Amino acid sequence: MPSLLVREHAILLNLGSLRAIAMQENVYIFNYNRKGGKAFIDALLPRLNPKTMNGGPSMPFVLEVVEAALHSRIQRLEQRLWDLEPRVQALLEALPNRLTGDILEELRISKQRLVELGSRAGALKQMLLDILEDTHEIRRICIMGRNCTLQKNDEMECSVPLEKQIAEEEEEEIEMLLENYLQRCESCHGQAERLLDSAKEMEDSIAVNLSSRRLEVSRVELLLQVGTFCIAVGALVAGIFGMNLKSYLEERAVCPLGLYLYASVFFLNVWLMFAF
Template identity: 25%
Template structure:
């Protein structure tokens, strides 16, 4: 028995190194899997951040204007755009968001440039260069008349210093061209919306139809969206006008020459922005007036429809009262026409008596019902003695 136990012990001790080797190999394999998973997770996070900020991958199509207004289209890498022009990676989100409908405008002042996002225009303004990003949105293509008109206006405005000796700095002339284009597009869109909406309101004064009301609802929604867009532009300009450091930082040419502006020395850009602020505020007020007229018309239409429904209800009530009043005459006539003996049949004035009695009962009951209906129609609180007004 001792020999058998010794043999089993020797076999067990021989199996332990093999088990340890298997355990160590499994541990090394798990450690290798953890390292690969960590590397894969790190790569995914890095790719996610690059995708979030659109940084380091792909190119952006843009148009570059020089200091005399000459332009040429190029494709620039995102990494080069951030490194050469001293932008932040998150600034690329504003540029790429133009592919979607982005109604929120912004004007960001950087160390050596101004990044502006206004309606469908995305541009980077520098002291001697303007980069217009061609990824415009809201259905405006690069070959559209609106975009071509904007490019021509920007080229003409940037070349005014050479032709017409414009005294404004280069960056202010670029800003002026962008704001003029944006306000021109807003004014054109506003005129179209107001013309259509006013035409519907005029037609509703003559006849109210279901199609007109549906069309008015659609136009009212478009006016509300347009008003929101104009209000956002006005709020952006108002916020910029309240920040002295931002206004002073927009003097890129002076900053390039080393001339630092005082905190309250920004009269030129302040007057320029206030001019456009007044134009945008006028657009907002005009649109709000039209929306107010539309809501007033809708309320009047609802009042008219309620009045028509009330008249139909009153007509139905009058018919019901007339039917009830005729019930009295029918009841009297049915009593007279029963196959029972009564003293009225023996007289010569029975028919006249029954007819007169039926007419009188019908008239009295109808008049009493109409009188009660008129009392219910009165809306005077003082006429009701049971109501105490304190």
């Protein structure tokens, strides 16, 4: 589960493959050679370059680290979604007419990846919601590195009035920052859920189609079994009358009752065969 924990002099970040400790002037990255660590470094370094600031005011270093971490994480989720979406759409268009083992296996793999992506995006969304609902944690970030304290009612008390004003402005900026990434995360999570629902509906349609085909095969098998039974009964009656054993029927005249009985059995078998 992703987490962002605020301490007195540092912020602990745990965003999957990215684990870091952000302080006032330093950031310590664990497993920096993993994908999450590399993406975080690529997002953070341009923010710290004076040439890319365009002369505008910069945020405190801690906030730069937090924004870079959130940006790199959500950007990776969005990139995975962009890679999966055209593949899933192509599968949904091809599946009604092409039911092959390779396509069905690819649909299963894509569905599994969508479940994983939706789970990660949902966990990150929940983390951002929890932080936005907890104003105490946001104000703890704002007073970090300043001569300010939080009262019991979460009111900031600073020794210098200017620092309190700057902290309050940063609080609004942090809230806007978190809301921005929350919207991106919700968009990614919602799109993944929609694609997953479409894949599940396609699986249900395929299951119904295969069930209908199995019923057709079972009907043909039953028809063949009934036909075989009818032919076997006719062959049995013909075999009885064709045996080289004396039954004393051959010495009598033609028996209309036996003829009618044989004809009735024959037509009954034919009716049964076509009835199924």
